[in-house]
Amino acid sequence: MAEKIYSIKIKEAFNERCGCPICALRNLLEKDEIERILGAAMMEPDTRKETNRKGFCKTHLEKLFAGGNKLPMALMLATHMEELEGKLFKGDGKKAAGAYNDARRSCYLCGRMNLFMDRVLDNICYLYAAEEDFRKLLAEQPYFCKTHTARLLEMGEKTLPKKERLAFAAAVAEVNKAYMEQLKEDLDWFCKKFDYRYAKEDWKNSKDAIERAVKYLS
Numbered sequence: 001m002a003e004k005i006y007s008i009k010i011k012e013a014f015n016e017r018c019g020c021p022i023c024a025l026r027n028l029l030e031k032d033e034i035e036r037i038l039g040a041a042m043m044e045p046d047t048r049k050e051t052n053r054k055g056f057c058k059t060h061l062e063k064l065f066a067g068g069n070k071l072p073m074a075l076m077l078a079t080h081m082e083e084l085e086g087k088l089f090k091g092d093g094k095k096a097a098g099a100y101n102d103a104r105r106s107c108y109l110c111g112r113m114n115l116f117m118d119r120v121l122d123n124i125c126y127l128y129a130a131e132e133d134f135r136k137l138l139a140e141q142p143y144f145c146k147t148h149t150a151r152l153l154e155m156g157e158k159t160l161p162k163k164e165r166l167a168f169a170a171a172v173a174e175v176n177k178a179y180m181e182q183l184k185e186d187l188d189w190f191c192k193k194f195d196y197r198y199a200k201e202d203w204k205n206s207k208d209a210i211e212r213a214v215k216y217l218s
């Protein structure tokens with residue numbers, strides 16, 4: 001059965017109509033999760049067992065640190081390092097290198113976010129198939145970033161019936177195509193403005209065209 005628990009949050013993010021709605025939702029879920037980890041969850045034995053075992057990637061360590069809750073973070077890192085010591089200093093160089101690589105790739109928060117995002121994407125596909133209004137809302141999005149377009153299409157292929165799969169892929173493509181057309185037009189006009197023949201013309205919507213293109217492409 002499709003996950004429906006994210007429906008309200010998804011609709012809120014899609015109603016913002018500002019950038020990739022799935023990025024916005026992801027950032028929101030990540031913020032909540034960071035607050036949870038540095039708050040009540042720090043004392044939960046199950047969560048601690050997992051954070052001790054998995055640790056965090058560079059990005060999430062920095063985000064946790066920026067959360068400003070230093071005591072819970074110090075406690076969590078100390079017990080994680082205790083567990084890490086038991087893995088890193090065993091066996092020959094090859095085994096130790098493997099253990100360092102495992103530690104480098106392992107992140108409790110990345111794992112949680114992947115799980116959440118799978119549910120969110122599944123939920124979006126469900127809403128698309130079930131609600132006419134949501135199909136309209138999806139078509140009104142500014143764009144979907146490359147990562148979320150790929151993951152959204154993959155989820156559509158996996159969960160939607162064949163007929164809806166095609167319509168879904170076409171609807172997502174339509175959103176991105178329109179955005180890219182507009183961006184290209186704005187970039188084109190931006191370039192023309194460097195030509196003396198267009199110097200007196202208005203900049204139209206092109207002044208931040210490069211910034212928008214960089215944001216969209218990166």
Ligand SMILES: [Zn+2]
Pocket residue numbers: 020021022023024144145146147148
């Ligand atoms: Zn995105």
Ligand SMILES: [Zn+2]
Pocket residue numbers: 056057058059060107108109110111
């Ligand atoms: Zn991570």
